[in-house]
């Protein structure tokens with residue numbers, strides 16, 4: 001079934017094929033990807049859309065000497081299959097298996113680690129410049145989607161690269177989709193480039209005209225196919241658009257371009273989900289998938305079971321919007337993942353997808369807040385990292401009231417280290433004016449969002465990926481007292497060592513289970529900032545050991561806040577800090593990830609017992 005594909009373990013074997021064999025290889029690779037992703041889960045639509053582009057790039061360029069830098073990297077499964085990891089695909093995104101993104105330590109063909117978008121042009125430019133300085137001749141290619149192209153970083157890199165004159169190829173993989181339909185003026189511009197005669201002319205062009213094009217480009221004649229494109233104004237030689245599923249267009253074009261000098265920009269048009277009808281029809285649903293049967297497709301959507309924190313947030317947002325006209329919601333290109341679909345349908349005028357632009361999202365929200373609106377920014381913990389200066393300079397220094405609804409806080413599972421929300425408690429709690437809450441269950445999440453919304457200062461609610469313990473979520477919303485925790489279990493009566501565990505966020509559940517076995521006191525701290533100093537002091541006075549537990553790095557996190565509080569209150573008590581270690585945690589099952597960090601019930605118990613033994 002995969003006769004040709006199984007003979008290609010590495011690109012040099014691919015390069016020894018005749019060109020007429022490549023369509024069959026593409027067909028086998030596409031089938032293989034559909035079959036393997038349907039068994040492991042992972043990104044599907046983007047990978048089906050880049051099959052021919054992947055083959056063409058490895059066919060034309062001398063990889064890994066020539067460098068391919070894939071943006072985001074969620075479309076690199078075909079690249080992985082053709083670069084020694086066909087068998088590894090069975091363990092894709094599984095603990096100790098291969099990653100769903102490029103990783104330098106995984107393969108020499110993965111030239112740059114990616115997963116957050118819009119870094120490829122910068123990294124490729126760096127590589128190209130380094131090669132020039134070292135006198136090494138190599139091609140460097142950045143492959144970037146139209147969604148990723150909308151980010152500021154991509155334009156910062158274009159701006160730099162275009163003026164540098166360095167030999168660099170940027171391939172724009174334009175499938176007219178981000179995760180959801182793309183937004184913004186760039187998208188409209190690309191559509192214009194694709195429309196009418198330009199596209200038709202380029203399709204007819206074929207080898208002859210492209211050969212001619214190459215010659216003319218060599219003579220530094222700009223703007224032949226589409227005079228004066230924006231990319232040419234940036235200093236690139238713009239070529240395209242061409243059909244990204246047509247190997248007879250891709251291969252000669254890439255070959256011609258490889259003979260050119262200076263910054264080149266190739267506009268390739270593909271279809272997300274190409275070749276699998278269901279994904280073509282609904283590329284959003286098939287962007288990231290769990291296991292499914294290709295013949296049946298994804299049945300019954302993705303929901304079912306306990307509501308996720310994301311859904312609890314989405315419901316709260318709609319309820320709150322009904323009560324307060326000033327509420328507006330902002331997402332940096334994550335409508336589905338952040339639970340904003342219903343809100344976007346109910347309140348289209350108050351819904352803002354700003355594109356993959358986290359920095360802009362924060363400052364845009366700050367501007368809204370200046371004018372009396374009440375912005376809620378739905379953002380993943382890992383992507384908020386991008387907007388840190390905006391949070392400081394534009395939000396907290398000006399003490400502007402807005403709500404950060406921070407999803408995917410803590411370990412996230414199969415996406416791995418690039419996507420974990422490991423740092424937000426540390427990087428948020430050190431900012432003046434910021435309030436930081438961590439709900440221990442879904443109902444508390446709703447109440448905290450409400451509390452944050454009532455505040456006149458910046459407030460964050462950080463909640464984990466997936467479902468919580470399944471507690472009922474009360475419709476009624478009540479503001480929590482700011483900076484107050486609660487004792488959930490009183491223990492230690494008659495024990496030789498009195499232990500109090502201070503749980504932050506979702507860690508409350510395993511903490512309560514562990515506390516049963518050692519009769520410990522448990523506090524649900526609720527607020528990381530302001531911390532409940534009085535509760536900390538009270539627990540310190542009545543116990544021999546305080547244990548802090550959080551799904552955030554130990555360094556600078558909630559446990560550190562407890563230490564600072566004890567120090568300020570001049571209280572001396574031994575403290576054991578449990579949280580994420582000072583290393584990156586690999587992709588895999590979330591339960592395994594937590595266990596590997598000692599953050600499940602058994603791990604928490606083991607750490608406390610070891611400490612008590614001394």
Ligand SMILES: Cc1ncc(C[n+]2csc(CCOP(=O)(O)OP(=O)(O)O)c2C)c(N)n1
Nearest residue numbers: 046115116117145146147148177178179333
């Ligand atoms: C900084 C950042 N924000 C958000 C995301 C989430 N994300 C992953 S893929 C994607 C869409 C990318 O669209 P595009 O580049 O057009 O590639 P396609 O999925 O269409 O193949 C987004 C928003 C991310 N990876 N990085």
